[in-house]
Amino acid sequence: MKIRQDRLAINPLQWVASADGWIDPSLAPTLQEQLVVIRDAGITALHSAVPGDMPPKDYVERLAEHGISPAPGYIPVRLTEDAAERQTFRDTAARVAAQHAELGVPTVFLAMGMAKDAERVARPAVGHLAEQGRLERVRDLLAEIAGIIRAEGITPAFHPHVGTWAETEPETRFILDTVDASLLGFGPDMGHLAWAGADPAKLVRDYADRVASVHIKDLDLGLAARAREAGWDYRRTVLAGLWSEPGHGNADIDGFVAALPDDFDGWLIIEVDRGARPTPQESVRLCGEWAAEQAGS
Template identity: 35%
Template sequence: MAPRIAANPIPYWLRGKVSAEGAKTFENLDPAFRDLAEIGFKAVKADVPEGMSTAAYLAWLDSYGLVPAVSLYNSTFDRTLPIAEDVERAKRFAAQQRQLGLDATMLCPIFVPERLGKPAVGANFDAGRLQNVIADIATVADALIAEGIRPLLHGHVGGWVETEYELRTVLDTLGPERLGFGPDTGHLTWCGMDPAVIISDYADRVGAIHLKDVFPDHIGKTEETVELSYGETAQTRRLWAEPGKGVVDLLGVVEAMPVDYAGDYMIEVDVPSIPSAYQSLKESYEWAVQNLRGVEI
């Protein structure tokens, strides 16, 4: 099998939000699917709108010649949601992923107020909390594995697994049999990491990847110097960049990927640097076709 070019149509529903709650609707996603198909994409991040059956979702994608690509399970993993409830939610999610024909998912510790306010600097770090986060990630990961879905750690700005220390601690504490790796080149870079180095170090665990480029404007801040919140930073349109426009060594990232990698290269530009979401996706697709090795077109 060859790796695929996939897309996350996030600009079509994000629209200044931070949370996806209530935003991934037919009305928001249908124009995205039409545009993706016209551009040439064949795979799209799997997000079944609330109230829609899995069968109806698959038929909808098929009407545009699209198939579902690796999705993302997120939680704060800080016991805001009781772990028993998190596990049950993860089981329901896993069942849906199997119905979609998928066997892996990103596992993402996502947005908490303390880090959304001061993004990408490891704000309010607490070693004891990190151990609790790791324990809850492990519990949810085990639940996903038991349901036939491989979990891939997806470090994310704004969550409790944000910095290089936190990311490596989680991966090193939970071995490859419990937790794979699903890196996001943009989030790693915003937090000051070299994604090619991180990916090379954990190459045997990479099961999917989000390809994002980043402008340099907001990199290198500290807890004392960061001024904008996560949402405010994104809305400057000087954070996320279409591939090749920013400072991420994406060719180095591709070189660091496993030689036998057969997963998704998920193109993701949360807030495009240009006004047109269509043009952003088109530029991203053209870059991917030219620069990703051995991909399925």
């Protein structure tokens, strides 16, 4: 497929990668500072994350001042028996979906969330403690939240993620096979699927009619395999150098992109969870170089 420049976006996680191998949003520079770097890197779309004190209209205008458009954002949810917490997830999903509608972005990624002390964070990417009853509850939760998102006119795209109760290829297939396509789309992250030993391109081909948007990552596949075999935890694997900027690891990005349908009209969102470069700014610049090469090919 031909990659469109206006469908290449970034989620600049390299700014919030913390020293302990996790994510700390407080590390992020101001939106203005991020937009300048992203613009100068030649990237023209940004993962949507509307600040809590900013109306969506103002957010779009702020991005437009730098020639940047909003791209699909992200909604994480977790299994919980706490009624108030579950209602918070419902309310957040409705709010973010409504924001996407106002932004003019028709898709949002929907994933199970993580916590530092989670069992699969301690033993990631291998389907640790897999249990069918729990997986069915995960499926039911995702279907419920997907319905809330659909009510706002937005397509929820299921996003498997290492360290959660929906990380492996069999879990991905179960959820997609048991939730109707009219309710839940697919938003694969090639890096997280590959870390868990899956074949991301095959999953894209098998569920081609449901792929709404995707996350592009590069990684060290050999390190991922060693970490799975040795039982490393999530943060140790990340700190060992799992992630890199696109074109600087050995993941089959070209094969993943080639697996997308010819009429694919979603976003390809570059994510570098932890930059391999000395600074986030340099990491973003390299992401921009890769994006320019793809759009020009």
